[in-house]
Amino acid sequence: MSRKKVCILGAGLSGLSLALSQERKGNQVSLFEKDLQVGGVLQSIKSEGYLLDYGANTLSIRTKNTENYLKQHKILEHALDANQECSKRFIVKKNQVISLPQGPLSFLTSSFLSPLGKMRLCIEPFIARKKDNSPDETMASFVKRRLGKQALDYGANPFIGGVYASRPESLILKHAFPSLYETERKFGSIFWGMIRGGIQPSEKLPHSRLVSFNEGMQELPKRLAEKLSIPPVLGCEIKKIEFKNNSKWCVHAEAKDGKIKEELFDQVISTLPSHALLKIEWIGINAPHLFKTLAQTFHPPLALCFQGFKRQQIQHPLDGFGFLVPEKEKRKILGTLFSSTLFKNRAPKNYALLTTFVGGERNPELCNLPDNKILEYAYKENKKLLGIEGKPTFEHIKLWPKSIPIPDSTLDARIKAASTLSIKNKGLQILGSHLNGAPLPNCMVL
Ligand SMILES: Cc1cc2nc3c(=O)[nH]c(=O)nc-3n(C[C@H](O)[C@H](O)[C@H](O)COP(=O)(O)OP(=O)(O)OC[C@H]3O[C@@H](n4cnc5c(N)ncnc54)[C@H](O)[C@@H]3O)c2cc1C
Numbered sequence: 001m002s003r004k005k006v007c008i009l010g011a012g013l014s015g016l017s018l019a020l021s022q023e024r025k026g027n028q029v030s031l032f033e034k035d036l037q038v039g040g041v042l043q044s045i046k047s048e049g050y051l052l053d054y055g056a057n058t059l060s061i062r063t064k065n066t067e068n069y070l071k072q073h074k075i076l077e078h079a080l081d082a083n084q085e086c087s088k089r090f091i092v093k094k095n096q097v098i099s100l101p102q103g104p105l106s107f108l109t110s111s112f113l114s115p116l117g118k119m120r121l122c123i124e125p126f127i128a129r130k131k132d133n134s135p136d137e138t139m140a141s142f143v144k145r146r147l148g149k150q151a152l153d154y155g156a157n158p159f160i161g162g163v164y165a166s167r168p169e170s171l172i173l174k175h176a177f178p179s180l181y182e183t184e185r186k187f188g189s190i191f192w193g194m195i196r197g198g199i200q201p202s203e204k205l206p207h208s209r210l211v212s213f214n215e216g217m218q219e220l221p222k223r224l225a226e227k228l229s230i231p232p233v234l235g236c237e238i239k240k241i242e243f244k245n246n247s248k249w250c251v252h253a254e255a256k257d258g259k260i261k262e263e264l265f266d267q268v269i270s271t272l273p274s275h276a277l278l279k280i281e282w283i284g285i286n287a288p289h290l291f292k293t294l295a296q297t298f299h300p301p302l303a304l305c306f307q308g309f310k311r312q313q314i315q316h317p318l319d320g321f322g323f324l325v326p327e328k329e330k331r332k333i334l335g336t337l338f339s340s341t342l343f344k345n346r347a348p349k350n351y352a353l354l355t356t357f358v359g360g361e362r363n364p365e366l367c368n369l370p371d372n373k374i375l376e377y378a379y380k381e382n383k384k385l386l387g388i389e390g391k392p393t394f395e396h397i398k399l400w401p402k403s404i405p406i407p408d409s410t411l412d413a414r415i416k417a418a419s420t421l422s423i424k425n426k427g428l429q430i431l432g433s434h435l436n437g438a439p440l441p442n443c444m445v446l
Pocket of ligand 1: 009010011012013014015032033034035038039040041042054055056057058059060236237238239271272273276302400403404432433434437438439440441443
């Protein structure tokens with residue numbers, strides 16, 4: 001096969017992964033990134049002895065595919081495992097931070113669900129599978145149907161708030177949690193599916209790992225970038241893409257100093273967020289209206305509040321991953337990570353770092369407030385819930401006006417639009433987390 005000239009747009013995790021996979025196929029790859037650094041939303045910042053992650057805080061290694069990917073790129077040996085205490089997770093119920101059950105005994109004694117809620121959970125294996133097995137069922141409908149309303153309010157709701165900054169009512173189960181969807185289809189119940197090892201048990205690792213890196217999550221894209229034979233072109237924003245008569249793609253990029261670079265390629269692969277596709281001028285392509293369909297992706301706004309305290313200022317032992325807040329509790333935060341418990345070197349010695357999530361689909365209006373107001377909400381909520389004395393000694397905020405892409409009811413149409421654009425325009429491919437899924441393993445292509 002002849003060596004193709006491939007242009008990849010965006011040096012986030014998706015773009016870097018694709019660039020490496022295209023190089024392995026023997027193609028000549030140019031990777032363009034508008035920022036001056038690689039990583040996209042994976043940004044790790046050092047400030048006053050704290051290490052802050054603006055995007056993902058953890059990478060979950062559950063499957064052999066993810067493990068092999070990290071091994072193949074010699075990255076696994078640099079992974080930093082989360083502190084063992086972090087298997088303990090908390091939620092807020094009736095103004096208290098309570099731990100979630102970690103086993104059958106603690107399930108019985110935990111106040112996470114009422115006795116009625118626990119009984120409802122226990123009858124899950126006897127609930128018949130849905131007759132029509134609707135592929136458009138939301139996460140909320142699935143959880144309520146199989147596990148009951150309390151499991152939705154105090155399990156799925158805070159969990160989806162923490163993972164997607166969204167609501168279970170907005171997520172389509174088959175896209176967001178395909179293995180749960182398949183488990184019901186195949187085994188008729190989550191319980192029986194778990195007993196039999198779930199979907200594709202051979203793919204799963206016997207023990208999953210939750211990891212980051214010494215330098216924070218951005219170390220992952222930085223290490224991948226070092227493996228490329230042609231380094232990414234940084235600080236170069238793609239402005240115009242033109243399909244030429246000779247079946248070549250002419251890509252126009254603008255450097256930070258305003259200089260325009262033009263280059264011809266056989267193939268263009270985008271890993272840009274879908275809203276960025278609309279800012280590009282597309283010339284000579286078929287069905288350009290489909291970019292509007294792609295840009296329907298909903299990304300809730302989200303603010304990350306980083307607050308540092310002297311360890312003794314906080315009464316709570318911070319002996320876990322962090323806590324999540326069910327919407328029913330009517331609080332101004334989605335949850336707080338105990339970042340300095342999660343991984344070592346996230347805070348100076350004898351200090352603690354809390355990372356609090358504000359906004360999301362639940363309270364988008366909070367993200368329009370001034371930074372100091374958002375930080376104040378985070379502080380006040382943590383103060384009451386964790387028993388904090390005095391003010392934070394360190395504060396920092398990162399606002400994502402468009403955070404995580406949601407696998408909602410528009411995703412089928414978006415996937416179809418991306419596929420039609422590829423079929424109608426030879427050499428064009430639209431990929432990225434808005435289509436493939438936001439969790440980091442979805443962005444890694446071998
Ligand atoms: C706050 C937050 C927390 C998260 N937490 C987790 C977590 O704990 N665990 C987990 O698994 N996942 C998490 N995720 C999801 C995960 O981090 C992302 O889905 C993933 O990193 C997206 O990578 P990407 O390469 O697809 O997109 P991006 O990282 O968005 O990369 C796209 C790149 O394109 C560039 N670009 C845009 N326009 C242009 C242009 N015109 N020309 C050139 N370049 C352009 C951008 O600068 C960017 O670098 C989180 C995401 C966010 C936002």
